[in-house]
Amino acid sequence: MSQAFQGSLFGASGPATLGPLSGAQRTELGQGAWIDVLPGWLDGSDELYEHLAAEVPWYAERRQMYDRVVAVPRLLCFYREHAPLPHPVLTEAREALSAHYAAELGEPFRTAGLCYYRDGQDSVAWHGDDLGRGRTEDTMVAILSVGAARHLALRPRGGGESVRYPLGHGDLIVMGGSCQRTWEHAIPKTARAVGPRISIQFRPRGVR
Template identity: 80%
Template sequence: MSAALQGSLFDCAGQAGLGDLASAERTDLGAGAWIDVLPGWLTGADALFDRLVSDVPWYAERRRMYDRVVDVPRLLCFYREGSPLPDPVLTDAMAALSAHYAGELGEPFRTAGLCYYRDGRDSVAWHGDTIGRGSTEDTMVAILSVGAPRSLLLRPRGGGDQLRRALGHGDLLVMGGSCQRTWEHAIPKTNRPVGPRISIQFRPRGVR
């Protein structure tokens, strides 16, 4: 199904734990957009990756692209508000993010979308999370990455200089403010040999 995961040497032998969100480094993107990045926020990320591969009911989607229907190049699973998350670590992560960002976001994170990138052929095209409230309101999307690092690219909507962040092995990236409306992000395909990665996207109510 995928390449084997090359574990991180710094992953604390599978013991799960969350770091201090106050240590996240914020980058101001302009026009009210920002990102916070915290490498290695989650320890025990490789063990969590293995559990998610086994326990999540992954599914494939097909979508219309111009005049044909194509496979979405990644596996998916979405946990709606009130649905139990597939691992207690994710429940703890959502609670920690909700508490830390309560003052800025004004509401808790409520849903979790999971994407499984099996190898370098899996990807997601340029987009913003603008289905629902994100199209008109400032919001946040927090992405926790487990598995092998993949490059997440960000660029101003309409084009411009790109930012690149390699995310994996428990790294956290939070996109806030106007980021979903004024910037786009993507996981590009790559011909380089890369291991599998799972991203967990925590969102507030009404944001997709």
């Protein structure tokens, strides 16, 4: 059963507004991969969570898994290039990220993929966003999280020691450099009672 959403106690309940990106802290992962993390980039994240949960046209995917078709353990929605985003602050976020990372990325963020993790049993397995250009080129994926915190785990591709970041309530993580080729990331299942979380993934053209 899905846990009811509980708002943050730390200023996430006002109108949704973005802070400066200058406070993002970079960690070099090795092999040309890096991440920037900025807790609480979005203030008023509860308002955005509630709007997205109610207004986004969520859908469930089913995928072939060995000899059977199974439900993907999360809800999804994808906004292609030029599609209007479901809340004005997401348009602001994409523009702010494009401006801040212009010198490194060399192009704007263009699409937005949303994932709705309803409880601790919703998850995403180890993977890199390497469909398309991410398989051969350095790129960036920026993830804004609202709702309850869930751990995003990263590990070197092929296995190795992982690192985890609890992301929710307006937190931002940006994965850059070779991260999508040389590292993998996941949202693991958890037996703990956790509330729902929505992630918004901003990507450049041709990266999925």
